[in-house]
Amino acid sequence: MTDSRDLLIDAALTHVPFEGMNARALAAGARDAGIAPAMVPVLVPDGGAGLAAAYHRRGDARLAAWMEGANSSGRFRDRIAEAVWQRIRMADRELVRAGAATLALPQNSALAARLVWETADVIWTGLGDPSRDVNWYSKRATLAAVIGSSVLYWLGDDSADQKATREFIDRRIDGVMGFEKVKARLRNLPGAETLTGIATGWIRAPEPRDLPGRTKEKT
Incomplete structure (x- = not known):
């Protein structure tokens, strides 16, 4: 079943630049791969969104593999920025644009x-x-915002080698790091912890089942 799904996805993606990220691309891919039309919703249940x-x-799987062999030295903010940049570089702009149009519905x-x-x-x-605490969620929420805005910037970036996108990522990371430094300084002021909590109170720790990924138990 997995092999058939991968075969269908591979074939369907070749049609996305012409058809869009939708059921038409899946149907065309099924024809190319010799997969019965009735199997398409079984293999990819959510159509174009799927x-x-x-x-x-x-792309995420490729990024995870890349990070396993990536340099673990250097400034932490540089490693974050490089990871975001590598994830963008691993994507095809036309496929991302088509996917974004579908996911925007x-x-x-x-x-x-998600x-x-x-x-x-x-x-x-x-x-x-x-x-292991609320920081597990807030870090991912903050980085997700950086990734989302960086992808949108990249989709409209006509600079050579998308240099402007890399610079945009650096600015966004610097902005986030600056905010975290301000929060750290505020915590040292009498009564400021409550104010900081109010200012950042939109970040809550939902149940792990409500979000992808999971925290690991302490050993």
């Missing part, structure tokens, strides 16, 4: 958010994130 998710998760918004969260989780896990 195809977009499959393509996205393939209201019925797919939850899936779209996919970006999964990418953030791959990066933090690959960096050996040791957090």
Whole structure:
């Protein structure tokens, strides 16, 4: 079943630039791969959104493999920025653009958010994130926002070798790091912890079952 699914996805993706990330691309892919039309919803149950998710998760798998062999030295913020950059470089812009159009539909918004969260989780896990408390969630939520805005910037970037996108990522990471430094300084001021909690109170620790990835139990 897995082999047939991969075969269908491979074939369907070749049609996406012409058909879009949708059922038409899946149907055309099924014809190319010799897969019965009735099997398409079995192999990819969510149609175009399922195809977009499959393509996205393939990229995450490649990123996870890349991070296993990546240089673990250097500044932490540089390693984060490089991981975001590598994830973008691993994607095909036309396929991402088509996938974004499909995932932007209201019925797919939850899936779209989950996919970006999964990418953030791959990066933090690959960096050996040791957090076990609310920071486990807030780190991924913050990085997910960086990834989402960076991808949107990249989709419209016409600079040579997408140099402007890399610079954009660096600026976004610097902005996040600066915010974290401000929060750290505030915690040292009398009464500031409560104010900091109010300012960042939109970040809550949901149940692990509600979000992709999971915290690891302490051993």
